[in-house]
Amino acid sequence: MSGEKFTKDHEWVRTDGDVVVVGITEYAQEQLGDVVFVDLPDAGKAVKTGGEAAVVESVKAASEIYAPIDGEVTETNPLLADDPAKINADALGEGWLFKMKVADPSQLDSLMDAAAYKDYVSSLD
Amino acid sequence: MMAEKMRSGPAAGGAVTGGTITGHRGLQLEEPLIFEQDSPGATGVDLPQPAAVAERLGELKRQGPIGLPGLSEPQVVRHYTRISQKNYGIDSGFYPLGSCTMKHNPRINEKLARLPGLGDLHPLQPQSTTQGMFELMDTLVHWLKTITGMPAVAMSPAAGAHGELCGMMCIRAAHEATGDPRKKVLVPESAHGTNPATAAACGYAVESIPANDRGRVDLSAFKEKLADDVAGIMLTNPNTCGLFENDIIDIADAIHGIGGFFYCDGANLNAIMGKARPGDLGVDCMHINLHKTFSTPHGGGGPGAGPVVLSEALAPFAPLPYVIHGDAGFRLVEHEGQSGGQPFGRLKGFHGQVGMFIRALAYMMSHGADGLRQVSEDAVLNANYLLAQLKDTLSASFDGPCMHEALFDDHFLKDTGVTTLDFAKAMIDEGFHPMTMYFPLVVHGAMLMEPTETESKASLDEYINAVKGLAAQARSGAVDAFHAAPRFTPRRRLDETSAARHPVLRWRPPQEEVAAE
Numbered sequence: 001m002s003g004e005k006f007t008k009d010h011e012w013v014r015t016d017g018d019v020v021v022v023g024i025t026e027y028a029q030e031q032l033g034d035v036v037f038v039d040l041p042d043a044g045k046a047v048k049t050g051g052e053a054a055v056v057e058s059v060k061a062a063s064e065i066y067a068p069i070d071g072e073v074t075e076t077n078p079l080l081a082d083d084p085a086k087i088n089a090d091a092l093g094e095g096w097l098f099k100m101k102v103a104d105p106s107q108l109d110s111l112m113d114a115a116a117y118k119d120y121v122s123s124l125d
Numbered sequence: 126m127m128a129e130k131m132r133s134g135p136a137a138g139g140a141v142t143g144g145t146i147t148g149h150r151g152l153q154l155e156e157p158l159i160f161e162q163d164s165p166g167a168t169g170v171d172l173p174q175p176a177a178v179a180e181r182l183g184e185l186k187r188q189g190p191i192g193l194p195g196l197s198e199p200q201v202v203r204h205y206t207r208i209s210q211k212n213y214g215i216d217s218g219f220y221p222l223g224s225c226t227m228k229h230n231p232r233i234n235e236k237l238a239r240l241p242g243l244g245d246l247h248p249l250q251p252q253s254t255t256q257g258m259f260e261l262m263d264t265l266v267h268w269l270k271t272i273t274g275m276p277a278v279a280m281s282p283a284a285g286a287h288g289e290l291c292g293m294m295c296i297r298a299a300h301e302a303t304g305d306p307r308k309k310v311l312v313p314e315s316a317h318g319t320n321p322a323t324a325a326a327c328g329y330a331v332e333s334i335p336a337n338d339r340g341r342v343d344l345s346a347f348k349e350k351l352a353d354d355v356a357g358i359m360l361t362n363p364n365t366c367g368l369f370e371n372d373i374i375d376i377a378d379a380i381h382g383i384g385g386f387f388y389c390d391g392a393n394l395n396a397i398m399g400k401a402r403p404g405d406l407g408v409d410c411m412h413i414n415l416h417k418t419f420s421t422p423h424g425g426g427g428p429g430a431g432p433v434v435l436s437e438a439l440a441p442f443a444p445l446p447y448v449i450h451g452d453a454g455f456r457l458v459e460h461e462g463q464s465g466g467q468p469f470g471r472l473k474g475f476h477g478q479v480g481m482f483i484r485a486l487a488y489m490m491s492h493g494a495d496g497l498r499q500v501s502e503d504a505v506l507n508a509n510y511l512l513a514q515l516k517d518t519l520s521a522s523f524d525g526p527c528m529h530e531a532l533f534d535d536h537f538l539k540d541t542g543v544t545t546l547d548f549a550k551a552m553i554d555e556g557f558h559p560m561t562m563y564f565p566l567v568v569h570g571a572m573l574m575e576p577t578e579t580e581s582k583a584s585l586d587e588y589i590n591a592v593k594g595l596a597a598q599a600r601s602g603a604v605d606a607f608h609a610a611p612r613f614t615p616r617r618r619l620d621e622t623s624a625a626r627h628p629v630l631r632w633r634p635p636q637e638e639v640a641a642e
Binding site: 034036037059060061084085 | 563564566621622625626
């Protein structure tokens with residue numbers, strides 16, 4: 001699979017070998033403003049679709065980040081502890097949050113592709 | 126490097142427009158930190174050298190200087206006077222900070238709290254010598270029970286969130302007494318932010334209930350979450366959108382139907398005093414912020430006080446100590462064995478914020494029942510005046526009327542390049558404490574304004590005029606001016622992001638700071 005999939009809660013998911021990488025979208029980081037702290041899950045944590053997986057705190061608010069699909073967290077982004085601003089600078093790249101092992105890959109099909117997400121975001125304003 | 130940027134001095138936080146030689150602006154004086162004014166050896170008082178004594182401290186003897194700056198008495202007096210003059214409080218001007226009820230603190234409260242017979246009491250005095258204070262507390266309890274229509278009050282919580290903790294600990298104790306502690310607490314999005322935090326601190330899983338398009342609890346979403354592992358609901362009424370939760374009776378009945386309890390956050394009691402009694406609405410416990418509704422100082426001006434009213438079902442679990450009528454006057458119940466109930470423990474060493482009890486009772490008795498009712502009427506009238514005057518200029522989030530506070534969002538700023546934050550900073554230049562911004566989260570770019578009954582029509586009109594003027598400036602493309610605000614403050618726009626990412630929590634002497642970097 002190439003390209004990211006998106007959730008209505010503004011997370012993105014990208015397949016990377018046998019895991020998926022999860023982050024927040026450009027739209028989400030813009031809405032949050034400058035990120036000052038990120039609370040990431042422990043590796044090994046089992047998460048369910050829509051369940052709280054992480055918390056991103058900005059100068060405006062603390063926002064829960066939900067697991068986009070069922071699975072188990074395998075790794076978190078080590079760069080964010082010292083430099084949470086990476087989320088603002090490169091939300092879809094170096095600002096990734098965590099990687100997870102997917103319980104049921106078919107769940108990915110229910111997420112939006114880039115075009116559908118773009119339409120979704122423009123419907124919000 | 127951050128410490129360097131944040132250190133005081135006229136250049137910090139942006140250059141002063143039309144700077145002066147000294148950095149002072151008129152009689153508004155720049156003021157360095159007291160540690161930066163250290164003149165070693167300077168003191169306020171000259172003491173004679175002590176007589177030689179035998180050294181007996183051994184290893185406990187101080188090894189180096191303790192790091193206090195040396196200053197003369199006039200330097201110290203000027204320092205703290207200058208700092209106090211930079212403060213802005215309810216005594217300075219309009220303070221429309223939504224959800225905070227920043228009302229005037231009547232001076233009669235202060236006068237009474239300083240009466241020697243009250244102010245000089247010690248909590249460990251024999252009870253026979255503190256009967257007057259017990260009677261005062263008992264009278265305050267009576268007023269709180271009468272205003273809320275509830276049968277019992279726990280007086281000791283020291284602030285609003287402490288009161289929430291007290292209420293939720295009562296709920297937990299009541300469930301545990303039946304052998305079923307339960308797991309979840311439901312919290313609507315329109316509740317105060319401290320509510321979910323309190324539930325989590327009490328060991329409950331928090332389930333959020335969405336708001337409906339009228340800014341109130343989505344009743345069907347709430348009912349879907351009801352289950353026999355739900356311990357209760359924490360609801361703020363009026364809620365943080367400044368709206369009365371008009372399904373509150375249905376909500377109370379439904380939570381009681383599954384054996385749960387109804388915690389109501391009473392921070393917004395200023396809107397309904399003398400109009401609606403929480404006891405009639407099915408509430409099981411509610412904290413009352415004496416420092417909001419009953420005019421005791423807060424926001425840096427004094428300790429809070431958050432008594433919690435309790436229903437019959439929760440009263441047996443109220444914390445110790447409390448005052449009761451005994452055979453010979455009042456006495457304190459301090460031990461579980463004396464209580465006849467199952468108190469969950471203590472929240473404070475003594476009886477709560479007694480100084481605030483005096484002030485709150487002074488406020489109640491000086492207003493009387495009719496006066497307190499008028500307080501709520503005037504507070505709600507003032508908020509609706511703001512809403513009515515500003516709804517065509519700003520974007521009102523929900524249809525009015527509102528209760529004690531008016532909520533707007535940032536739709537009126539769309540495509541102007543000006544944000545809620547910029548707007549709030551520009552309000553400072555116009556001489557107002559900004560409204561609450563970006564809260565509640567249920568609307569985008571929130572601006573929440575609570576005028577309280579304190580403000581006159583003239584004061585509100587001045588504010589409305591300023592808000593309308595700024596909105597017109599924003600629409601006319603003055604985006605750079607907004608980004609530059611505030612312009613007339615001792616410091617310009619502070620770098621909140623760096624302050625949050627790299628907080629400098631303690632001043633250190635320059636050489637130490639260099640070493641640390």
